[in-house]
Amino acid sequence: MKDSGLPTGVRCLVGKSGNKRFLLRYISPITSKKASIGLGKHPETDIITLRKIAKEYRQQILEGIDPKIERDTEKIDSSMSLERFFNEVYLPLAKQKRSWKDEVARFRHAKSIQHVSIHELTAAHIIKVQMEMQGAISKTTNKPYAAATINRVLALLKTVNRQAYKLMDAPLVADKVSLMKEDNVRTGYLSEVQLKDFIRHALEYPDRHTGAFLALLFLTGLRDKELRFRLWNDINWDEQILTIPHTKNGSSHVIYLSDYMVEVLQSIPKVSNNPYIFAGQRKGQPISPARHALKVIKLKMGLPDIPGDKANITLHSARHTVGSLLASNGVPLHDIAKQLNHADLSSTRRYSKLTVGRRREIGSHLSDMVSGHVSLG
Incomplete structure (x- = not known):
C-alpha cells in the first residue's frame, strides 16, 4: 500500500470470507477525533479510482472539511422531508422569536404535506393546505377558519420554503402562492x-x-x-x-x-x-x-x-x-x-x-x- 501512490491513511481490510474493502482513516478537522470513510470494495474499485477518491477526500480534509460528515449530510439533504426540515433546521432558528410556539401550532395544519421532500415541494402542495383549511371547522371556535388564520399558515409555509431555498438549494415555489384576501382584520383605533x-x-x-x-x-x-x-x-x-x-x-x-x-x-x-x-x-x-x-x-x-x-x-x-x-x-x-x-x-x-x-x-x-x-x- 505504501508504494501504491495512495495518500496516507488508506487501508485495505480483509474479512474472514476474503472480502476486501478500502478505507481512509484520518483525524476529523471538525471533531478532532479519529474517523474513517469507505473508498470502495475489491475488485469493483481499481487502483486508479482508489487513488482519485482518496486524494479528493484528503484534499477536503486539508481544506477543513470532514468528507464523511459532508457525504452523510448530502444523503440526509436529498431525503429530508418538510417535517424534518421544519423541526431540525427551521425551528432552532425560529426560536429566536417569541412567537415560535405559534409557528409550531400553525405547522400542524400542514400535516397532509409534511412527508413531502423539501426538494419536491410545489406550490400545489401549499395550495392543498389552503383548500383543506377552507373546508374545515376550527376545533377552537367551532367555526370555519378565518382568512387571516389560513394566511398565517400559508405565510409560515412560504417562509419555510424560502429558508430551504437559501440553506439547502430547494426549489423556490413560495412566490407562486398568494395569500387570501382578508375581510376580518381588526381596524379598531382612536381618533x-x-x-x-x-x-x-x-x-x-x-x-x-x-x-x-x-x-x-x-x-x-x-x-x-x-x-x-x-x-x-x-x-x-x-x-x-x-x-x-x-x-x-x-x-x-x-x-x-x-x-x-x-x-x-x-x-x-x-x-x-x-x-x-x-x-x-x-x-x-x-x-x-x-x-x-x-x-x-x-x-x-x-x-x-x-x-x-x-x-x-x-x-x-x-x-x-x-x-x-x-x-x-x-x-x-x-x-x-x-x-x-x-x-x-x-x-x-x-x-x-x-x-x-x-x-x-x-x-x-x-x-x-x-x-x-x-x-x-
Missing part, C-alpha cells in the same frame, strides 16, 4: 380627539403604573409585552430613548422618547426591589395585562366593549391608533413601519432607514397632539 381623552383618563387612573402604561402604549404603538416588561435600565435618560432588546420578530427596537413621554415616565413612582418600570402588585413582577383598566376607561369615554367586533378597542388597538394618526398627519408608510417595528408592510414594499432626528420627530407627533391638553397631576 385624535379620542386619544386626547384616553390619555387624560389613563393618567387619572387610580393605579399610576397601569395608567402610565396605557398612556405610553397608545403614544408609542408598542406591543403590550414589549412595553409592559421594560426595566428602568432600558431607559437612557440623557439620549431620551427606550430600548426593547427582543421584539416579536427577533430584533431589537429603539423608541425615541419625546419630552412629554419622558415626563410621563418620570411621574411613575419607583418600587423598591422591583426593576420593572410598570411595577405590579406581586413582588419583583410587572403589572398584569391592563385589560380591566382599559375596560374602565372605555366605559368612562362611552366607548362600546364588544369582544370580537372589528371596531372594538383593545390593547393591540394602540398600534392601529399610532399607525392611522401618523398616516393622517402625512408621515410616509415606510416611516410608520419603522416606528412600529414591522418586519414587512407588504410583500412588495421595503422600508428605508430613518435618521435619529427623523425617528425622534415621528415619535413626538402624538405627544404634540395631546400634551397641551393633558395634565400629569
Whole structure:
C-alpha cells in the first residue's frame, strides 16, 4: 500500500470470507477525533479510482472539511422531508422569536404535506393546505377558519420554503402562492380627539403604573409585552430613548422618547426591589395585562366593549391608533413601519432607514397632539 501512490491513511481490510474493502482513516478537522470513510470494495474499485477518491477526500480534509460528515449530510439533504426540515433546521432558528410556539401550532395544519421532500415541494402542495383549511371547522371556535388564520399558515409555509431555498438549494415555489384576501382584520383605533381623552383618563387612573402604561402604549404603538416588561435600565435618560432588546420578530427596537413621554415616565413612582418600570402588585413582577383598566376607561369615554367586533378597542388597538394618526398627519408608510417595528408592510414594499432626528420627530407627533391638553397631576 505504501508504494501504491495512495495518500496516507488508506487501508485495505480483509474479512474472514476474503472480502476486501478500502478505507481512509484520518483525524476529523471538525471533531478532532479519529474517523474513517469507505473508498470502495475489491475488485469493483481499481487502483486508479482508489487513488482519485482518496486524494479528493484528503484534499477536503486539508481544506477543513470532514468528507464523511459532508457525504452523510448530502444523503440526509436529498431525503429530508418538510417535517424534518421544519423541526431540525427551521425551528432552532425560529426560536429566536417569541412567537415560535405559534409557528409550531400553525405547522400542524400542514400535516397532509409534511412527508413531502423539501426538494419536491410545489406550490400545489401549499395550495392543498389552503383548500383543506377552507373546508374545515376550527376545533377552537367551532367555526370555519378565518382568512387571516389560513394566511398565517400559508405565510409560515412560504417562509419555510424560502429558508430551504437559501440553506439547502430547494426549489423556490413560495412566490407562486398568494395569500387570501382578508375581510376580518381588526381596524379598531382612536381618533385624535379620542386619544386626547384616553390619555387624560389613563393618567387619572387610580393605579399610576397601569395608567402610565396605557398612556405610553397608545403614544408609542408598542406591543403590550414589549412595553409592559421594560426595566428602568432600558431607559437612557440623557439620549431620551427606550430600548426593547427582543421584539416579536427577533430584533431589537429603539423608541425615541419625546419630552412629554419622558415626563410621563418620570411621574411613575419607583418600587423598591422591583426593576420593572410598570411595577405590579406581586413582588419583583410587572403589572398584569391592563385589560380591566382599559375596560374602565372605555366605559368612562362611552366607548362600546364588544369582544370580537372589528371596531372594538383593545390593547393591540394602540398600534392601529399610532399607525392611522401618523398616516393622517402625512408621515410616509415606510416611516410608520419603522416606528412600529414591522418586519414587512407588504410583500412588495421595503422600508428605508430613518435618521435619529427623523425617528425622534415621528415619535413626538402624538405627544404634540395631546400634551397641551393633558395634565400629569
